[in-house]
Structure formats: C-alpha cells, structure tokens
Amino acid sequence: MSATLFQKVWDRHVLSVTNEATLLYIDRHLVHEVTSPQAFDGLRLADRKVRRTDLTFATIDHNVPTDDQLDIRDALSKRQIETLRANCREFGVNLYDIKSGRQGIVHVIGPELGLTLPGSTIVCGDSHTSTHGAFGALAFGIGTSEVEHVLATQTLWQGKRPAALGVEVTGTLGRGVEPKDVILAVIRAIGTAGGTGTVIEYHGPAIRALSMEGRLTICNMSIEAGARAGLIAPDDVTFEYFARTDRPYAPKGRALEAAIADWKTLATDPDAPFDSKVTIDASKLVPQVTWGTNPSMTVDADGRIPTLDELPTSLRAEADRAFTYMGLIPGTLLSEIPIDVVFIGSCTNGRIEDLRAAAQVMKGRKVAAGVRTLVVPGSEQVRSQAQAEGLDRVFEEAGAEWREAGCSMCLAMNPDRLQPGQRAASTSNRNFEGRQGPGGRTHLVSPSMAAAAAVTGHFTDVRRLLDR
Ligand SMILES: CC(C)[C@H](C(=O)O)[C@@H](O)C(=O)O
Numbered sequence: 356m357s358a359t360l361f362q363k364v365w366d367r368h369v370l371s372v373t374n375e376a377t378l379l380y381i382d383r384h385l386v387h388e389v390t391s392p393q394a395f396d397g398l399r400l401a402d403r404k405v406r407r408t409d410l411t412f413a414t415i416d417h418n419v420p421t422d423d424q425l426d427i428r429d430a431l432s433k434r435q436i437e438t439l440r441a442n443c444r445e446f447g448v449n450l451y452d453i454k455s456g457r458q459g460i461v462h463v464i465g466p467e468l469g470l471t472l473p474g475s476t477i478v479c480g481d482s483h484t485s486t487h488g489a490f491g492a493l494a495f496g497i498g499t500s501e502v503e504h505v506l507a508t509q510t511l512w513q514g515k516r517p518a519a520l521g522v523e524v525t526g527t528l529g530r531g532v533e534p535k536d537v538i539l540a541v542i543r544a545i546g547t548a549g550g551t552g553t554v555i556e557y558h559g560p561a562i563r564a565l566s567m568e569g570r571l572t573i574c575n576m577s578i579e580a581g582a583r584a585g586l587i588a589p590d591d592v593t594f595e596y597f598a599r600t601d602r603p604y605a606p607k608g609r610a611l612e613a614a615i616a617d618w619k620t621l622a623t624d625p626d627a628p629f630d631s632k633v634t635i636d637a638s639k640l641v642p643q644v645t646w647g648t649n650p651s652m653t654v655d656a657d658g659r660i661p662t663l664d665e666l667p668t669s670l671r672a673e674a675d676r677a678f679t680y681m682g683l684i685p686g687t688l689l690s691e692i693p694i695d696v697v698f699i700g701s702c703t704n705g706r707i708e709d710l711r712a713a714a715q716v717m718k719g720r721k722v723a724a725g726v727r728t729l730v731v732p733g734s735e736q737v738r739s740q741a742q743a744e745g746l747d748r749v750f751e752e753a754g755a756e757w758r759e760a761g762c763s764m765c766l767a768m769n770p771d772r773l774q775p776g777q778r779a780a781s782t783s784n785r786n787f788e789g790r791q792g793p794g795g796r797t798h799l800v801s802p803s804m805a806a807a808a809a810v811t812g813h814f815t816d817v818r819r820l821l822d823r
C-alpha cells in the first residue's frame with residue numbers, strides 16, 4: 356500500500372485505536388519552563404513518576420534575559436525557572452540549564468543535540484514544535500494537561516489521523532530570497548487557516564535544495580498556516596547533518612548506517628495521494644514583509660502597503676483594524692516606513708545560517724541612527740559558533756547588540772520587548788497585537804531583510820544591498 360511520509364510516521368507510532376481516538380507512542384518529549392509547572396504538579400498530586408526520563412529533555416528559553424542570563428529580575432520568570440530546575444531534579448529529567456553550553460530555544464537545541472530524528476514522534480508544550488518536522492519527524496505542540504500525560508505514560512491520545520496537505524515548491528530561489536520568504540509566501544497564498552486539520556508535507560526541488568536550517572525555518576511556521584505540523588522527507592542533506600560528531604543523542608557508526616537505511620524508506624511513495632495540494636514557484640518569489648497583524652498579511656519587499664479596495668471584501672474589516680494598530684497609511688511604499696527596532700533571532704531564524712545571512716548584509720555597514728538592533732542566537736551552541744566565525748564582531752562593529760541565547764523579543768515574556776508604538780522588523784514568527792510587547796508593531800521578515808532594515812532605517816529590498 357502506498358503511503359505519505361506523514362502516514363508512515365503516524366502508523367509506526369499507533370499503539371491503539373478506538374472509534375474516536377488514537378494512542379500514539381512518543382519518542383521524545385521536550386520541556387520548557389512556561390508550560391511544564393502544572394504538569395509536574397499533577398504528577399506529584401497523583402504520586403506518579405516520569406515514565407521515561409531518558410526520553411525527556413528540558414531547557415530554559417522563554418523567560419531568560421539575554422543581556423545577562425544570570426540576572427533574572429522578573430519575579431514570575433525567576434519562579435518559573437527555579438520551578439523547572441526543582442522539578443527536573445525531583446523527577447530525574449535531563450535539564451540543559453543556562454550556561455550548560457547546550458541551553459537554548461527548545462526547537463534549536465533538539466536538532467543540535469541529535470534528539471530530533473527522522474521518523475520519530477516529538478512533542479513539547481509549545482506550538483512551534485512543528486520545527487522538528489524538517490527532519491521527517493512528526494512533531495507537534497501539546498497543552499499542559501497533555502504534557503502531564505506524556506510525562507506519566509510516554510504516550511498521547513490524538514483524534515483521527517489529520518489529512519495530508521502537500522505543499523510543493525518548484526523552481527529555484529533567487530539571490531536574497533530566503534526560506535523565510537518561502538514560508539511567508541505559502542501562508543500568504545493559503546491563509547492562516549489554510550492548513551487547518553492537516554499536516555503539511557513540503558516537497559519539490561526548491562525544498563530539496565535547502566539546508567537543514569532552511570527546512571527548519573519553513574516547518575517552524577506550519578502552525579502559522581493553521582496546520583498541526585509540517586514535515587519534509589529526509590534525504591542526503593538530512594543524513595549529512597548526523598555526520599557531525601557533536602550530536603550526543605544521534606546514532607553513530609553502524610547504528611547510523613542502519614538508521615539511514617530505514618529513514619530512506621520514509622519518503623512519500625510516488626503514487627500516494629495528498630488529501631489536498633498547493634504549488635508555489637520559488638523562482639517567482641521576492642523577499643516578503645508582513646504589514647498587518649497576522650502572518651498572511653504580507654506584501655513583496657519592493658511594494659506598497661495594500662489599499663482596502665485591493666483586498667478581498669472578506670478581509671477588509673480585519674485589514675482596517677490592522678492599519679490602525681500598525682499605524683500605517685494604506686498604499687505607502689515599504690521603503691518609506693521607518694523602523695525603530697530590529698530583532699534577529701527566535702526558533703524561526705536564530706540558527707547559524709540565519710546569523711550569517713544577517714552578517715553578510717551588516718558587514719562594513721552601520722546600523723542607522725535611532726534604530727536598536729538585537730542579534731540573539733537561538734542557543735549557546737549557535738552563540739559559540741557565531742563567535743568562532745567572528746560574526747559577533749561584525750554585528751557589534753555595525754552597532755548592533757550581540758546577546759545571549761533565548762526566545763528574547765520573539766514574545767514579551769522576558770525583558771526584551773518593544774515599547775508601545777515602536778515598529779520592529781523581526782525574524783520571528785508571530786505578529787499579532789502586542790506579541791513583542793504591548794502596543795508594539797511587528798513586521799515579520801527574513802534575517803537578511805532584517806539586517807537591511809537595520810542599516811537603512813526603513814524597509815529595503817535586500818537584493819538592492821547585495822547587488823552593490
Ligand atoms: C509559551 C509557549 C506556550 C508559546 C507557544 O506555544 O508557542 C510560545 O513559545 C510562543 O511562541 O507563543
């Protein structure tokens with residue numbers, strides 16, 4: 356029987372099926388400080404243990420300050436971090452703590468540690484768990500009561516198997532067009548509900564041509580298209596990722612060879628039908644910028660903010676509200692919109708290739724007067740690697756702040772936030788009202804577009820800077 360990648364991974368993990376529900380085995384459970392405290396409380400109340408401490412991994416990311424990770428001034432943040440430490444000690448859970456050398460955003464450290472493996476199931480109390488799908492894993496976010504269930508049983512109840520949505524990306528990406536632009540274009544095309552009830556499989560030549568990092572960026576935002584998860588079939592690029600020896604949990608030597616032979620069988624069979632399909636031509640894409648308060652409100656970087664009559668009637672009320680919140684006049688050229696803050700980081704774009712792309716634009720240039728630019732590595736590993744390559748110096752010489760690892764300004768759960776009314780070019784994944792701080796205005800862009808905004812002080816199609 357022919358099957359899709361998603362179907363194969365799902366079927367491998369089914370333990371039991373009732374009329375309504377499916378019990379799945381979970382290979383990896385990732386944990387962070389925000390969504391775990393009540394789950395551990397629940398275990399304590401029921402006098403249960405963590406069933407598989409060897410498959411459960413925690414880190415601290417949302418609440419950690421990135422100017423000085425050790426100086427946690429906010430009382431709630433401090434309590435959540437200390438609670439996670441105490442819970443990990445009590446229940447015997449592996450914790451990649453601040454200054455362990457391996458701390459970072461949970462979705463950045465999973466792959467780095469070799470925890471994220473093709474064909475596996477991965478859950479975390481965090482919606483962007485979809486990121487790990489880049490390896491051909493079935494990875495998705497769960498709620499706190501489910502976190503407790505997985506801690507106690509290493510299994511998870513799900514409804515019926517979601518539908519499979521095939522997103523094919525044909526052609527080749529042009530210079531200055533990044534994986535972030537691909538996923539923004541996908542969401543622009545299908546809408547924030549376009550993936551509802553589905554798991555997306557990204558495929559086609561433009562996806563094959565991407566590095567693992569680019570694939571992680573794309574799968575990361577599957578959730579912003581409404582999908583449960585997103586995945587990409589493992590191939591030589593994926594297998595190559597495991598050739599590095601510093602991934603402690605990945606199989607090695609003979610075991611890796613055997614694993615690769617198995618992983619090769621996961622690809623969607625040629626005659627396996629997706630339940631629905633979309634095709635995007637990468638060759639036609641230009642850098643993207645979101646202008647509104649959801650990630651489908653996106654325009655081309657060389658364009659203008661839309662006017663109401665250019666938008667479908669059904670979107671006008673929401674767009675009108677977004678214009679007001681964002682402080683934008685419809686029809687304005689993007690290049691005429693000044694920026695206050697640039698944020699380069701997050702689980703979408705806080706990996707080494709993202710920082711390289713930003714550094715390439717910032718090298719030899721200066722951050723524009725009045726613009727605050729934060730460059731925040733996604734993990735301690737990314738931070739060391741960037742420093743080994745001298746990227747920290749490029750950023751600092753340009754006038755940007757080189758920070759420590761964490762979620763930072765992706766969301767307002769730590770000291771890095773926008774002030775009311777400030778406008779940010781941000782490489783993160785969400786732009787709803789107040790996401791980066793109350794009254795803050797977020798425009799989602801790629802790392803090189805963020806760097807271009809930093810050095811020019813307004814949105815600039817980065818292709819113009821690369822061509823000089
Ligand atoms: C805090 C956490 C529950 C949340 C999520 O699930 O996504 C956060 O990571 C986010 O990006 O909004």
Ligand code: SF4
Nearest residue numbers: 483701702762765766
């Ligand atoms: S970086 Fe942002 S999206 Fe990712 S886990 Fe942290 S808060 Fe969520």
